[in-house]
Amino acid sequence: MKADPAVQRRLLDLAEADADLNRVNHRRRTLPELEEIGQAEREVQARRDELVVAQTAFGDLDRENKRLENEIEQVRARERRDREMMTSGASAKQVEDLEHELQTLARRQGILEEELLEVMEQREASETNVTKSQEAVTAAEERLAEVRSRRDAALAELETAESRRRAERDLIVKSLPEGLAALYERVRQQRGIGAGPLQGSRCGACRIELDRTALAELRDAAADDVVRCEECGAILVRETGR
Template structure:
């Protein structure tokens, strides 16, 4: 294939634009904020799970307190009923039974109130755990939002750079022969770099020196002949730096 040497030279500018686009794409995939966001998301999930566990424990204690309060009320109601019966009974046997039951109810109420006091103390400590867990969630959410904000800013900058390079590329390819551009793009898609400057005996695309036979073949080729590197396949653009 043949192409004017000046046209081939423009491939170097196109290759530089494509190299910059490749760097932008790589940067987009490897933003440090992406890894940071991943860590922040995992941390937030853990913090939220801890909050659910703490809140569940607090809810269990609230139910336990309500149960004890209900039992205390039942004991008090039973005690009030027994005292009324005590005031109205004339039977010594019934009187003795009621006094025994009142004594039992008193001990039961005391035990329930002791239990409730212990549960309420545990609830107070657990409520502090829930408050701490909520603060931890809030901190984790802030950390995630901050990382996401920095990621969005970085992506916006990359979008701007990419749009600029895309416009430059469109301007370059508009002035290149379609057959030459097709070969260049095919090589670039397969190898990563479509063209490189031959500087001395070194390919500017793969940085490998051509052996003597390959170098002789390239130097003997006509100036408008499109030649390629035997190592990486890139189009070798020849200038005065190539020793031609």
């Protein structure tokens, strides 16, 4: 295949555009925000799990608090009933029994009130823990949203750079002979790099020094011959083409 040396030099512009696009894709895959998002998501989940545990503990204590309050109210209701019975013409034996029961109820009420006080203190501490856990969840979610926002901004910037560079690439491809462009694309798909400059005795695509035989063949080739690196297969753009 033959192509004007000036046209061949455009392959280096095309290779540079492809290298830039590869860097954009690499940057997109390796944004530091992606790792930060993973960490932030795990943090949010951990804080939410802690909140569930705190809410469960508070719910248990709240139910126990209500149970004790109901039981104390039942004891008080029983006490009121017994006192009403004592003043409503009860016999001496009934009064004695009622007095004994009132003593028992008083002791029971005292025990329940002590238990209630303890549960109320635990419930208050648990409620504080729930509040702190909710605040921790909110803070973690805000952190996640902030990192996602930075990721989206970085991706938008990369998208703009990619669109601009791809448009420039398309113009370069359109300026090339169809056969030369097709060869470049085929080599790029197979080898990763479609073209590179011959830098002294080194291929600019694979960075490998060419042997004397290959260099002699390159020197003997016409200026408009499209030559390739024997090591990597990339199209070699020679100094003689400049």
